[in-house]
Amino acid sequence: MEHSGTARALDAGQPVRLQVEGRDVADYVWRSDLPASTAPRPFLHPVRTLAGTTVTDARPHSHTHQLGISIAAPDIGGRNFWGGRTFVAGHGPAWLDDHGAQRHRRWLRHTESELAHTLHWVDGQGAALLSERRAIACGPLSSEAWTLSVQTRLTNATDRPLPIRSPASLGRVGAGYGGFFWRGPAVNGQVRVQSPAGTGVRAVHGTTAPWLSVSGTSSGAMWTMLFVPADPTTAQDRWFVRARDYLGVGSSLTWDRPLVLEPGQQIERHILAVVADGNLTEDAAAALADAARPPA
Structure with missing residues (x-):
């Protein structure tokens, strides 16, 4: 059943x-007036724990193009759908007039805990490079944690092969970002990064692992974000993790080699983000990951 408050927000574009x-x-900010340099797109912010602690940031001064939880890519067919500067091989990051945008097309479902809609990823002239079906769902997991499900199906909407590249594929070592991305909040003190691949950013960044957790403290409240690939294809994607300069985690569509979609070809990805109060131990994080993951 449609939630009346949700319907009113959709009607008003809120x-x-x-x-x-x-x-x-x-x-879920599905329509906004962001500048072109941010690669405007829908995003989730603020995202909160059950106790009300905010665990995302959006448009921070250091990286104004980072928007809560979103799906973004730095290079799709030569267009920047990430925002900010574009990495140019042999030169480095540069400000270019090459930003794309994600535009809402049609709502498929909307309730108080679920949303689904279609989008077009368009270039600066409004031509669609990708069409997308996106589904977002929230559900309880425990008395102190809930699960956010983000599913995307991307289809090449052009009549030519469409390469998806990360800066790592153009020579920027380790910069394999692009896809699902979480921008974390400002933290007090250190953050703890854990996964079955190891502990700490260096041990986890660039690896594949069945889950990844980040724990921190913001405004005096402890929290943990736990990221879980929900299907075998997504589980093959590498984790992008950063805790220096800013806090962010991504599940990378492609790392150091281009991913090329033929005309009409589709790819699907599904990430679960568990939002928990408190700083979880490794055992507690592993248990929640198992509880969140769909049955095989």
């Missing part, structure tokens, strides 16, 4: 508030 068992946990 962010849609998502709930878990009656508690507000996330706002």
Whole structure:
């Protein structure tokens, strides 16, 4: 059943508030007036724990193009759908007039805990490079944690092969970002990064692992974000992790080699983000990852 508050927000073009068992946990900004340099796109912010602690940041001073939880890519067919500067091989990051945008097309479903819609990823002239079906769902997991499901199906909307590249594929070592991305909040003190691949950013960045957790403290409240690939294809993607200068985690569509979509070809990805109060131990994070993951 459609939630009346959600329907009113959609009619007015306002962010849609998502709930878990009656508690507000996330706002989905599906339409905005962001500048072209941000590669405008829908995003989730603020995302909150069940106790109300915000675990995302959007448009921070250091990286104004980073937007909560979103799906973005730095180079699709030569267009920047990430925002900010574009990495140019042999030169480095540069400001170019090459930014694309993601445009909402049609709602497929919207309730107090679920959304689904179609989008076009368009270049500066409005031509569609990708068509997308995106589904977002929130659900309870424990008394102190809930699960955010983000699914995307991307289809090459052009009549030619469409390469998807990361800066790493152009020579920037380790910069394999592009795809699902979480920008974390400002933290007090250190953050703890854990996964079965190891502990700490160096041990986890660029690896594949069945889950990855980041724990920190913001405004005096402890929290943990736990990221889980929800299907075998997504589980093959490498993790991008950064805790220096800013806090961010991504599940990378492609790392150091281009991913080329033929005309009409589709790819699908599904990430689960567990949002928890408290700093979880490795054992507790592993248990929640198992609880969140769909049955095989």
